[in-house]
Amino acid sequence: MIYEPLRSTQFVVRELLLKADKQNISLVIGIPKENQKVEKRLAITPETTALLVESGYQVMIESDAGLAINYSDRYYSDSGANIVQTKAEVFQADIILKVSAPTFDEVSMMKPRSSVFSFLQLYLISSETLELMAEKRINALAYELIYDDSQISPFVTAISEIEGAYSISVASELLSSAHGGKGILLGGVPGISPTEVVIIGAGVAGAVAARAALALGATVKIFDNDINKLRKIQHELGRMVFTSTLQPNVLRNVFRSADVVIGAMQYVNKTHLYRISTDLIREMKKGSLIIDLRMSYGGCFETTMEACLPNHPQVFERFGILHFCELSISSRVARTASIALSNIFISMFSAMAESGGVGRFARFDRGFASGFYMFTGKMVNSYVANHFNWPVNDIGLFLPGL
Known part of the structure; x- marks a missing residue:
């Protein structure tokens, strides 16, 4: 028996020509505390923890890891998790469940042949980290690379919905006089010209942001080079x-006329990257606002790329234009984002428990297998390989039957 992801990200049983025996195994999932200065989201909530324990997993969580989403250790302990005091203990688990990309120090603490799941965040991963993963034969999976049977990533969809909606809240806040903005209302009222919102990227985040801006009365203009996405968004809105x-x-x-420009281009697994040039940004009105939702992939604008560097301010001014460049805007609503992630994890991990573990689940589920960029220490994703100029392997070579 195997499990196949559907559009709703639920997993159902599907029969194979060759029967695969159901194998329940006990795996330890480790949840480390994130660097809460930049990442407040956590991979799972106490409710999901209870369901994972019920499915046969052991869950080990670092003390105070849930404080950023307003869950104390007691909530996790009551849900069946084992609370540990040090990060080193957590990283001895079979599966490390993170939100931010693994660091060199974190991989150093992992035991050989274990697995680490996280968002990709290429600009936070170093070649040295990948080399250590290769040496320790680590499996590294990125949520953005997992897809369902409609070729859509449930993780990207969930987070993009949150980021698109919240980007309009951020725009409203930063345009106000209280935060040094132009002192204008995002939207429109009788007798006053509506705010003009420009969105670069017609994916999920762009569509949700457009819907929220329209609801406030703003004028919305959307750009994308995918005509099918533009047609879909025109049909919906x-x-x-x-x-x-x-x-x-x-x-x-x-x-030249925009009050707010939101960058929401999709960059993962794309061969061509579009970035808005500095020349265009110079021509924007003084006091207008840029919000970049793609900082973890290097940014949508030439003026925001520098904000990928460590310790760079997340809000800054350039050419009289205010820039908002947080690594992940959904971290501002960390509890909502964590619940959204948890809803997907419980389906995925329940199916994994039934199928017999990470490798066996990857063998029978192509969408899940596509999530790995390192498998047993081998680079298996061309998008990541091209970024680091590494040779790439076909993951099918390591998964008989895929």
């Missing part, structure tokens, strides 16, 4: 939304 491909002259005219 109606003719009130202006849509266009990334035509330089059209962009220039729109940027």
Whole structure:
């Protein structure tokens, strides 16, 4: 028996020509405390912890890891988790469940042949970290790379929905006089021209941001080079939304009048990356606002790329334009984001427990197998390999039957 992900991210049983025996095994899942200065989300909630323990897993969580989402150790302990005091203990688990990308020090604490799951965040991963993973034959999986049977990542969809909605809240806040903005209301009231919101990227985050901005009365213009996405968003939101491909002259005219520009391009597993040039940003009105939702992939704008560097301010001004560049805007609503992640994990890990562990589940589920960028220490994802100029292997070579 195996399990296959559906559009709803639920997993159901599917029969094979060759029967695979059901194998319940006991694995230890470790939940380390994130660096809560930059990452407040946590992979699982106490409710999901209880369900994982019921499925046969042992859950080990570092003390105070849940404080950023307002869950004390007692909540996790009552749910069946084992609370440990040191990070080193957590990293001896079979599976390390993180949100931010693993660091060199964290991989150093992992035992050989274990697995680490996290968001990709390529600009936070070093070549030295990958080399250590290779040496220890680590399995490293990125949530953005997992897909369901409709070729959509449930993790990207969930987080993009949150980030798209919250980006409009951030825009409203930063445009106000209280935060040094122009002192304008995002939206519109009778007798006053509505705020103009420009969105670069017509994916989930862009669509949700557009819907939220329209609800407030703003004028919304959306750009993307995928005509199918533009057609879909036009169908969903109606003719009130202006849509266009990334035509330089059209962009220039729109940027001159924009009050808010939101960068929401999709970069994962893409061969061509589009970034808005500094020349366009120079032509924006003084006091306007840029919000970049793709900082973990290097940013959507040339002026935000520098904010990927360590200790760079997340809010800064350039050419009289205010820039908001948090690594993950959903970390501002960490509890909501953590619950959204947990809802996906419980389905995935329940199926994994039934199928017999990480390797066996990867063998029978292509969508899950696609999530690995390192498998048994071998680079198996071309997008990550190209970023680090590493040779890439076909994961099917290590998973008989895939």
